[in-house]
Structures are given as structure tokens and as C-alpha cells.
Amino acid sequence: MPTKVVFAPGAISGIGQECRNLGGTKAFLVTGRTFTKNSPYFTQIIKSLNEAGIEVHIHAEIEADPSVETIDQGAADMKLANANVVIAFGGGSPTDAAKAMSVLQGNEGSVLDYMRGRRQIVKAGLPLxxxxxxxxxxxxVTAAAVVTDRVAKEKISISHPSIIPKIAIIDPVLxxxxxxxxxxxxxxxxLTHAIEAYIAVQANPLTEAVCLQAIRLIGSNLRRAVANGSDLEARGGMALASLLAGIGFNNAGxxxxxxxxxxxxxxxxxxxxxxxxxxxxxxxxxCLMADYAKFSDIAVALGEDIHGMIVRNAAKQAVFAVKALKQDIGIPDTLAEVGVPPSAVNTIVKDAVTYRRLPNSPRKLEEADLRIIVERAMGIRLI
Ligand SMILES: [Fe+2]
Structure with a gap:
């Protein structure tokens, strides 16, 4: 694995030393605008860095689904700060923003150039x-960063092996x-990462192993973590699942x-x-009919009893298990429930058909297939 993973309750107290080991003396710390910056753990991180003699520049400017503008501005600020290491503190948004901003330290132009393929990443950015x-x-643990083009209303990921973080400090207490x-x-x-990578065309025995374990961990820990946030064992299980799924999809797509x-x-x-x-x-x-065996593995990993079932029915249990989990943790069933209008089917399908990983689905999906899937998810098509 290219990323060094430090996984333990209380692990963040060692961030100063980890940063030192990377040769860091001046850190550019990227985080969200609200929640993460106000977290008590944020103070612990700054303390550990300061104790290790590391100067910290705080950049708490990242919104959910970071935009091209946020990345470009952040990259300019990063240059001015003259840092030699980047730290991302937060969820996927600050992490992806930090990755993209770091890329722009070694590569000219706007992040939009790399999203649109007008430029290629040729040099590594700062260590992350x-x-x-x-x-x-x-x-x-992945080589990609998703950036939102708010003008074109598109989310596009930039990807390069040099984007993979050097160190991941995973502390379930956080x-x-x-x-x-x-x-x-x-x-x-x-769960989506683990399932999509498990059934992917690009899957291999190594990714299958980590993805299946991630699915098992999610099956036994996600409800618990939602029900009682201070259940540290469940938090640890989910943190590990997310990590394993990340390793899985970074390789299998x-x-x-x-x-x-x-x-x-x-x-x-x-x-x-x-x-x-x-x-x-x-x-x-x-996609079920493309691989009954793998879907029945998913059913078992999610705790379904498939004893005595023919494989087709066992595979269907995987869908049932995901629906039951969603219902328990309060994830909506349809796009209509979250306010997506039926008139949007066309624009969603037109964009989705260009997704570079679409051929990685176990069933070959063309525009007409995507239309059926989206219409079902919209609640306007039953079969
Ligand atoms: Fe995702």
C-alpha cells in the first residue's frame, strides 16, 4: 500500500511526529468552514504539530463538494504560505480539496484544466x-479527488498516482x-464503494478480499454507529470498512x-x-443477472441467511439487505423524495453515460439502460 496507515483510538496525538518524519516543518492545514474547525480534536492536532516544532497555516475554507474556485483560491493561498506538507482534516470534501490544491503546487493552471483533460498531471504536489x-x-488512501464545476453543474474526478496521501491517521475517537x-x-x-468495487469488471482477488470484509464490517457496524455515536467499537469497524473499501475501489474502480x-x-x-x-x-x-455468485456473497456478508436458496434468490437477498439497512438508517428510497424532478431524467442520464468508470459495471450499460435505472429510482417506472 502506498499510504502509511496509523489506525488507533487517540492516534491524532502522534500527528506532529508523523509530520516530522515526512520532513515537514511548515504545514498547510485544510479543513471545512464550520463543523470540523470547531471540533475539539482540531485543537489537539494543532497542539501536537506545535509541540513537534511545526508551523501551521490554517485554511478553513472548504465547502461541501468543493468547487473549482475554492480549489484554485486554496492552491494560490498554499503557494503563498510556502508550506512543505499538507494536512487534510475532515470528510471527503476537505480531503479531496487538499489533494487537488496540492496537485496545483507542482502543476500549472486551474484545476479545471486537469478535469477537462486540457493539461496532464506531470509532477507530484506536496506530500499529504x-x-x-x-x-x-x-x-x-485513493489516487483521486472529486471537484465540482458549478458552472457546468458537473462533478469530475482528477486522478493520478502522485495524489495518493503519504499518511492516513485514522482515529475512531474523532x-x-x-x-x-x-x-x-x-x-x-x-458500502457503495465496497459493493461497486466487489462486482467491478476490474476486480481481482486482492480487491475482492478487502471489499467483502468492508461489506461485512458495514453490515455489522453501521446501524450501531448511527444508533449510538459513542459506540467506539462500531466507529472503529466503520473507519476500518471505509479504509478497506477505499483500498478496494482505488484498485478495482x-x-x-x-x-x-x-x-x-x-x-x-x-x-x-x-x-x-x-x-x-x-x-x-x-446488474444482478451479470453475477449471481458475487451478489449472493454480498448477501451473506450483510448477514442474510441464504441456506437452501438457489443462487438467483440468494443474489436477490443482497438487494433486500441493502434496502433494509437503508431503511433502518434513514436513507431515502427515491430521487423524488429528495426533490429531483422527473424532468431531470434526461440531463442525469446524458451526464452519467459519459462516466469514465461506466464500462467497469458488471452489466454493460448504455444510455437506454441508465434511463431505466434512473426512472426506477425516480419512482416513475416500476418495471
Ligand atoms: Fe463515493
Missing amino acids: ICVPTTAGSGSE HTSMPPKVTASTGIDA LGAVHGIAHPVGAQFGIAHGIANGIMLPYVMEY
């Missing part, structure tokens, strides 16, 4: 240390203050759930986890 405060994105809604939406994102969730998020401001959580069972149902 990630401290995730949610258990979902897996971004602490996750105990995460509200139930955020726990649910980020947790279902992790994602599929149509993310392909559809991106335009839903970019066009209607629906949180990434919610958009994925809505789409997940619809895409699974549509």
Missing part, C-alpha cells in the same frame, strides 16, 4: 497527511461526535452508482452519500 473525521469517502445523519450518509457511501450520483449531486446539491444510497439498490437490481 489525511485525518478523516467521517467513515465513508476512503479518500485517505468519529464519535459525527451526527447520525452524517454517519448514515457517509457509511452508505463506503467504481461503477454506475457513482456515475449517476455525480450528476444528481452536481445538478441538485444532493449529498454524495445520499445520492449513492438512493441509487445503490436500483443499480444492483439491474
Whole structure:
């Protein structure tokens, strides 16, 4: 694994030393505008860095689904700060923002140039240390950063091996203050990563192993973490699941759930986890016949009893298990429930069909297939 993972309750107290080991003397700390900056753990991080003699420049400017403008401005601020290490503290948004801003330290232009393929990443940016405060994105171990183009209403990821963080400090204690809604939406994102990568065309025995373990951990811990945020064992299980799913999809890739969730998020401001959580069972149902065996593995990993069932029925249990989990943790069933109008089907499908990972779905999906899936998720098509 290219990322050094430090995983323990209380691990953040060692961030100063980890930063030193990377050769850091001046850190540019990227975090969110509200929640994360006000977290008591933020103070602990600053203290540990200061004790290690590291100067810290705080950049608490990242919104949910960071925009091209936020990244470009942050990259300019990073240059001015003259830092030699970047720290991301927060969920997927600050982490992805920090990654993209770091890329622009070694590469000219706007992040938009890299999203649109007008420029290629040729040099590594600054080394990155990630401290995730949610258990979902897996971004602490992946080579990609998702950026939102608010003008074109598109979410596009930039990807390069040099983007992979050098160190991930995963401290489940930090996750105990995460509200139930955020726990649910980020947790279902992790489940989506694990399932999409498990069934992916690009899956291999190594990614299958980590993804299946991630699915098991989510099956036994997500409800508990939503029900009681201070359940440290459940928080640890989810943090590990998110990490394993991140390792899995960084190697095996994602599929149509993310392909559809991106335009839903970019066009209607629906949180990434919610958009994925809505789409997940619809895409699974549509892809089921491509691989009954793998879907029945998912059913078992989520705790379903498939004893005595033919494999087709066992595979269907995977969809049932995901729906039951969603219902328990309060993830909506349809796009209509979150305010996406039926008139949006076309623009969602047109965007989703261009998703670069679409061919990674186990069932070959063309525009007509995506239309069926989105119409079902909209609640305007039953079969
Ligand atoms: Fe995701």
C-alpha cells in the first residue's frame, strides 16, 4: 500500500511526529468552514504539530463538494504560505480539496484544466497527511479527488498516482461526535464503494478480499454507529470498512452508482452519500443477472441467511439487505423524495453515460439502460 496507515483510538496525538518524519516543518492545514474547525480534536492536532516544532497555516475554507474556485483560491493561498506538507482534516470534501490544491503546487493552471483533460498531471504536489473525521469517502488512501464545476453543474474526478496521501491517521475517537445523519450518509457511501468495487469488471482477488470484509464490517457496524455515536467499537469497524473499501475501489474502480450520483449531486446539491444510497439498490437490481455468485456473497456478508436458496434468490437477498439497512438508517428510497424532478431524467442520464468508470459495471450499460435505472429510482417506472 502506498499510504502509511496509523489506525488507533487517540492516534491524532502522534500527528506532529508523523509530520516530522515526512520532513515537514511548515504545514498547510485544510479543513471545512464550520463543523470540523470547531471540533475539539482540531485543537489537539494543532497542539501536537506545535509541540513537534511545526508551523501551521490554517485554511478553513472548504465547502461541501468543493468547487473549482475554492480549489484554485486554496492552491494560490498554499503557494503563498510556502508550506512543505499538507494536512487534510475532515470528510471527503476537505480531503479531496487538499489533494487537488496540492496537485496545483507542482502543476500549472486551474484545476479545471486537469478535469477537462486540457493539461496532464506531470509532477507530484506536496506530500499529504489525511485525518478523516467521517467513515465513508476512503479518500485517505485513493489516487483521486472529486471537484465540482458549478458552472457546468458537473462533478469530475482528477486522478493520478502522485495524489495518493503519504499518511492516513485514522482515529475512531474523532468519529464519535459525527451526527447520525452524517454517519448514515457517509457509511452508505463506503458500502457503495465496497459493493461497486466487489462486482467491478476490474476486480481481482486482492480487491475482492478487502471489499467483502468492508461489506461485512458495514453490515455489522453501521446501524450501531448511527444508533449510538459513542459506540467506539462500531466507529472503529466503520473507519476500518471505509479504509478497506477505499483500498478496494482505488484498485478495482467504481461503477454506475457513482456515475449517476455525480450528476444528481452536481445538478441538485444532493449529498454524495445520499445520492449513492438512493441509487445503490436500483443499480444492483439491474446488474444482478451479470453475477449471481458475487451478489449472493454480498448477501451473506450483510448477514442474510441464504441456506437452501438457489443462487438467483440468494443474489436477490443482497438487494433486500441493502434496502433494509437503508431503511433502518434513514436513507431515502427515491430521487423524488429528495426533490429531483422527473424532468431531470434526461440531463442525469446524458451526464452519467459519459462516466469514465461506466464500462467497469458488471452489466454493460448504455444510455437506454441508465434511463431505466434512473426512472426506477425516480419512482416513475416500476418495471
Ligand atoms: Fe463515493
